Amino acid sequence: MTVFLKREVARRVFAKELMSSTYTLRDDSEKSPLYVLTPLGLKCNRVFIIGVLTEKEERGEDGNIYRIRIVDQTGSFIGYVGKYQPEAYEALEDIDTLTLVALTAKVRVFEGDTRKFVTLRPETISIADPESRDYWVIETAIQTLERIREMEKGESETAKLAMEIYNPDLEEYKRAVKEAVERMMEDYGELEVEEEILEGEEEEEEFEFDEEDISFEEEEIDLTELLED
Amino acid sequence: MNRVEKLAEQIFEEYKDYGVDKKEIIEKLKKLLVEFRVPENEALRTIRNYIIREYGAPATIRRERITKIEEIREPNRWVTVKAKVIQLWESSSPSIAQVGLIGDETGHIRFLVWTKAKKQPVEEGKSYIFRNVVVDDFGGVLRLNVTKISEIEEIGEDVEVKPPEDVSEEVEVVGALVAIQQNSGLIQRCGVEGCSRVIKMGKCPEHGKTQPKDDLRIKGVLDDGYRTYEVIINEDGVKALTGIDLEKAKKIAGETLDRNAVLIELKKMLLGKYLRVVGTATPRYLVARHVEFFRPDIRKEVEKVRALMEEI
Ligand SMILES: [Zn+2]
Numbered sequence: 001m002t003v004f005l006k007r008e009v010a011r012r013v014f015a016k017e018l019m020s021s022t023y024t025l026r027d028d029s030e031k032s033p034l035y036v037l038t039p040l041g042l043k044c045n046r047v048f049i050i051g052v053l054t055e056k057e058e059r060g061e062d063g064n065i066y067r068i069r070i071v072d073q074t075g076s077f078i079g080y081v082g083k084y085q086p087e088a089y090e091a092l093e094d095i096d097t098l099t100l101v102a103l104t105a106k107v108r109v110f111e112g113d114t115r116k117f118v119t120l121r122p123e124t125i126s127i128a129d130p131e132s133r134d135y136w137v138i139e140t141a142i143q144t145l146e147r148i149r150e151m152e153k154g155e156s157e158t159a160k161l162a163m164e165i166y167n168p169d170l171e172e173y174k175r176a177v178k179e180a181v182e183r184m185m186e187d188y189g190e191l192e193v194e195e196e197i198l199e200g201e202e203e204e205e206e207f208e209f210d211e212e213d214i215s216f217e218e219e220e221i222d223l224t225e226l227l228e229d
Numbered sequence: 230m231n232r233v234e235k236l237a238e239q240i241f242e243e244y245k246d247y248g249v250d251k252k253e254i255i256e257k258l259k260k261l262l263v264e265f266r267v268p269e270n271e272a273l274r275t276i277r278n279y280i281i282r283e284y285g286a287p288a289t290i291r292r293e294r295i296t297k298i299e300e301i302r303e304p305n306r307w308v309t310v311k312a313k314v315i316q317l318w319e320s321s322s323p324s325i326a327q328v329g330l331i332g333d334e335t336g337h338i339r340f341l342v343w344t345k346a347k348k349q350p351v352e353e354g355k356s357y358i359f360r361n362v363v364v365d366d367f368g369g370v371l372r373l374n375v376t377k378i379s380e381i382e383e384i385g386e387d388v389e390v391k392p393p394e395d396v397s398e399e400v401e402v403v404g405a406l407v408a409i410q411q412n413s414g415l416i417q418r419c420g421v422e423g424c425s426r427v428i429k430m431g432k433c434p435e436h437g438k439t440q441p442k443d444d445l446r447i448k449g450v451l452d453d454g455y456r457t458y459e460v461i462i463n464e465d466g467v468k469a470l471t472g473i474d475l476e477k478a479k480k481i482a483g484e485t486l487d488r489n490a491v492l493i494e495l496k497k498m499l500l501g502k503y504l505r506v507v508g509t510a511t512p513r514y515l516v517a518r519h520v521e522f523f524r525p526d527i528r529k530e531v532e533k534v535r536a537l538m539e540e541i
Binding site for chain 1: 405407408450452453454455456457496497500501502503523524525527528530531533534537538540541
């Protein structure tokens, strides 16, 4: 009984939380979309992200798919943009790497032989400004902390389910949020310079680790699946 | 109020003009329900028949148990309402004949008429009795469904409607513009006096081919991470955000020989941006009266994060 297609909210979630997700579920209703359940009990099907576009590579048989990496304050998101999403594809053609971008994307989960992977299928992508990025970090921090609070209460169904499936270290997520906000606030002169350098090094290490993960991921994924709705 | 009293109240409301005694109804109902354990609908039937017999009330009255819209609180109920059609909206699906908002003096509710119901279309501003319509819950919003077994009867009476100020509320929303719909940018509206519907495929849905007027607007989705708002930004709003007004939009279209070039430009400038919108929220749209790029005071905002962090 769909009249107005009820639009899924674009959730605010950091890479660390979203990319650790492996579990999917649907609502009771027949037409329910597939949701990803994150370790903090968020059921999401669409996200809104502002981060740095660090990689943009042509993939697919005729190079008609872009594989992109977007980095936020906690880690990185991987996305695939095909010609089947002309709006995002055309916009992406004009955007260089190391640019701050805003994207709205559907969340997809693919099953490899050994584990599941979250990828994004962007619907829109555009150039963003640092001020918007900072606000995104704040919004995402607040919404993440609200989820942590729900997990601590352990009353809601999704919180219980997430606890059962992931048994997440909530302290670790709190720390990640704190670090994300502090890293962002450096621009506002709230942190010492030395710390800044240290954080930078840490981040680079993390990337290399991710990259290994991902190249192994791709061997197992049929890219064409990524383009299906 | 217990269940017996509630049912008695309902029957009393139906028949109070016939001099029925509420106490008597309560006693009889109690006997049937509590003492004899008769099913509720049988008990009600018995009482109604008794009233019809003893008080000479017309037998047809029981069809007209009219529910006030404010009483509609949960799905899966069959109700009859007397209401005025406040607004009709574009149906987005061929299986829906009509969709819109109706109201009575107590409130407003969405309604839809399924194509399969094969009903005469209702008109904005007219009042009707909608008989045997079923309530459903669509994403947290209750709606009345007119199906094959429902009846719609136009009535001469002009049903008083709760003032619309109470439906549309003045709101301020900050959110990211996560989508801009295709029927945005440099659009054409029907030229017929008082119509101004958007032209699709060269035609007004009401008047067919007419002399169109150009207009500039954005229909998009504002999203704050908790909920979405379908936002409409008119020419003034578009100009305030992008510097592009109708004249400039026409110029862009003229130079590129492509009306769509305006939309592409607007998307580039606005998609993914945080907007602060002050406007009127109706059940369907957020109509922007004032719109600007949201410029947060990050130092202030970060305090909210810190406060929350201390709390958990
Ligand atoms: Zn017209």
